[in-house]
Amino acid sequence: MSLIGKHILSSDLFDRDQLEELFELADVLAPVARGRQVTRVLEGAVMASLFFEASTRTRLSCETAFLRLGGGVTSSTGAEIMSISKGESLADTSRVVTGYCDLVVMRHPEVSAVHEFAAATNIPVVNCGNGAGEHPTQALLDMFTLHREFARIGLPMDGRRIALVGDLRHGRTVHSLIKLLSRYEGLTIVCVAPDSLGMPVELMELAENRGHRVEQSDQPRTGLKGADVIYTTRLQTERFADKPVPYSDDFRIDKALFSEVGGPDTVIMHPLPRDGRPGSNDLATDLNGDPRLAVFRQTDAGIPMRMALFASVLGVADAVADSLRPATWYRPEYTGPEDAPFYKNAR
Template identity: 45%
Template structure:
């Protein structure tokens, strides 16, 4: 993709290294606005249709905040039951109607391929906020952006790094999309750690191996998390046929400071797409890591706003006009 203006963002497969670099360059430009050091009104009058037909907190609010920070307005639809889809309306018809009310749409849906189907009826750009167990391109972009920033701080690069992905790799759309992006880099070692029944799909493993990367598939943390990046995921219980089936795997992989000290490098970066399951029977990422400087989960959240601001600016064709519409912040801003 060389020109983002007016185009949908549905899959990481659309993005080559040049496109990724353009998104990251634009995200860097958004920092003073995301940090409330400046305001921009570049999207004054524009409307985002924030359509989330599956439960979401961070992604939904992040999309909305990103659009507001560019000066635009947000209209939300949450939950299937509150939409005309519950009355039998097709995704195509819903898209034709709602795209007439908005300038861009961010959409999440529980069924794989649904966002693409919706986009075929939309008259405005559609950005995929997650479609079932399929893809989550904006999460993958913010994860990659975080990885690049974290490694740069320690004078490392994505090329030749070691990343360990842990947890529900079968249903975790974040690791699927991130793996596809990372496949474009060079000589990466992937440690894929999960219960055998929740292993990374074969097609994703093939993408990595065909790109020349080293792939280690295991069900053991011990000896496999001395990585540059440690990316944990929760058990995606909403993807299982029953709660009882999901419960079989809850709590199998946990990380706390003691385990980190024993098995990880002193500078291993800890990442997680959130929410982390802090219930006692899961507790995949212990709160005793909160003071660990290598815990990057909240930096990921902040980077998500930057990436989504960048995507809005690029798809609406205003990335070169942002600073021309800026003004000072007059209210108390966070430290």
Template identity: 80%
Template sequence: MSLTGKHILSSDLFDRDELERLFELAEVLVPVARGEQVTRALEGAVMASLFFEPSTRTRLSCESAFLRLGGAVTSTTGSEVSSLAKGESLADTSQVISGYCDLAVMRHPEVSSIHEFAAVTNIPVVNAGNGAGEHPTQALLDMFTLHREFGRLGKSMDGRRIALIGDLRHGRAPHSLMKLLALYEDLTIVCIAPESLGMPQELLELAVSHGHRIEESHRPSIALKEADAVYATRLQTERFADKPLPYSDEFRVDRALVSQVCRADAVIMHPLPRDSRPGANDLGADLNGDPRLAVFRQSDAGIPTRMALFASVLGVADEVRKSLRPAGWYRPEYTRPDDAPFYKS
């Protein structure tokens, strides 16, 4: 299956072969993402960056990825500073934008928005998050991270025990991730959430239909044991309005919990942002420096993964490989103070 010209609205689009092709290209592009090599495979192409909901990582990662490929970016952020504030429809916006650009990346708080936008444009559209729906590019970089982390540990993706913990009902990142996990074999997927925030039933049924084992739990201190990977997510407070938040400190994935129940070689992930304030029921900042914490390696994976996706959607994957050359500018050593020793090598 070729991705050239395709809309990337859902993780449904991918099969395992396509994932492996994307990840092979992403590995080639890691030095470009780090500023060590250069490609101009998309020179002259223009991406529309349309973020009608707050974003830091996804917006900057998508824009950086397109720029690293040699393309240009034009952007708008927030409905209040676009013509949507004047009553323009998404359909009209879409058709206008398609006359300006070669590809559009959009985030919007309404689930149906990305489908409305894509239905009336002739350029590829990439979903950067549609309300509580999906976030397929996040799922791609999450899977790329899992492949790299398990590869470092001498493990394959198949046969693993993967724990997802947090607000699994409203979290679009775990929704898209579940669809990609279903493409692998013999997984045990542990969904840990308060009763009212569990994974949607249709996604559980999808995993079961692919032969995977599903376990549901409300007790992190029990369910996280023996997990090969722990994928934590924050409480999606923006989806609750004024309702009370059904969350307790049991769901705080911090040093105390990890030290008590997690494997010594567990991979700990989070799509970010996390609430790092003291007492927050999220992934604890006291895990910084723990070699199992992969969140910044995961975040770094966003640029090469999205570069691989954009190159594939615009049909220049082969050109990328041919056009690589060394960068001519200064780059610092690619490490951070809290990076694990193996990451610095």
């Protein structure tokens, strides 16, 4: 199925063939994302960036991706500065914005809002986070990261053991990710969370119905052992209607725990932001510099992956390869002193 003109509201939209086509295009666009090549395939196109909820990586990554493709961006952030604060409906806002741009990326704290917005417009709408629902573009870049990580160490994606750990009830990134993981074959997906923060049952059943083994554990020291990938998330305190259920110290993914459960090629991922405050029990900073920590390879993957998605949705994917030309400005060889040696060399 072609993605041209489609709303990207859920990871349900993608099958394995589409994922791999997007990965191939993202690989072609990686030099553009890094500022080493230039393309203008979306010259004249305009993207509206509507973020009713706070965002750093997703908003900047989406806007940068569209700009790198040669398009323009108009943006509005924070519900308090939009006309919705004056009582305007989402449908009215959607109909107005349709006349201003060619594609909308949107984040909203309510699960149904992006669907309501998309129903009122005839231009593509890309869901960049709808409450505790989904985050399909994050899942795409996570899968692109996994595609690269396993290719680097010479392992297939099929048959791997993937541990999802943290607030799996409210974490929209893992909701979208488990749907994409289930498009592969023979996985063991281990959901590691306190009982009250477990993965929604319907998502575990979806993975099981597609032939995967799904395990549950509330003990990270046992649930994470033998994992090829540890994907951890922070406590989504903004999603709690009442007092949050705290993590125990066992849910702190740090050097001490990883030395017990990790293998030489175990990949550690996190959608960020990670909560670095005392007592947060999130992904610890003492793993910075460990080459198995892929969180910044994830963030770097966001721009080429979103470029590939936007080019596909707006129907210019086939024009990308012939449009590339060298950039003329200075770019460093790598981004930071703690990047893994193999990653520095790849850049």
